[in-house]
Amino acid sequence: MNKHSSPIKIDVETRYIESQSAPEQDRFVFSYTITITNKGEEAAQLLNRHWLITDSNSHVQEVRGEGVVGEQPHLQPGESYRYTSGAVLQTPVGSMHGSYEMIYDDGIRFDAPIAPFSLAIPRTLH
Numbered sequence: 001m002n003k004h005s006s007p008i009k010i011d012v013e014t015r016y017i018e019s020q021s022a023p024e025q026d027r028f029v030f031s032y033t034i035t036i037t038n039k040g041e042e043a044a045q046l047l048n049r050h051w052l053i054t055d056s057n058s059h060v061q062e063v064r065g066e067g068v069v070g071e072q073p074h075l076q077p078g079e080s081y082r083y084t085s086g087a088v089l090q091t092p093v094g095s096m097h098g099s100y101e102m103i104y105d106d107g108i109r110f111d112a113p114i115a116p117f118s119l120a121i122p123r124t125l126h
Helices: none
Strands: 008-016 028-038 044-055 060-066 080-089 093-104 109-120
Touching: 008 093, 008 109, 028 093, 028 109, 044 080, 044 109, 080 093
Parallel strands: none
Antiparallel strands: 008 028, 028 080, 044 060, 044 093, 093 109
């Protein structure tokens, strides 16, 4: 692992929540399940989250906050933490990306980048 890559691996699964969506009111609800894995050799804790959520009208929502789903998971090397949250868009297609602010047990902070991923109603991307 080079010193520029994050020791934190982030996997994302997304789902369209049809039962909570109201397309006629431009309300499209998506869930995303994130698995955060510490691939490094030191324990680290997630302190804060930062998201940029963009719909297909280029409307951007910025979300910053402490932890994820009310928790600040502390991950030992090799440990994973999984959670599910949601986003509401005004369009049937959008994307999210961001980062988690992490801290090693020795007090050094670093950002774990979250690569862009799509939020889309099934069958709307060709």
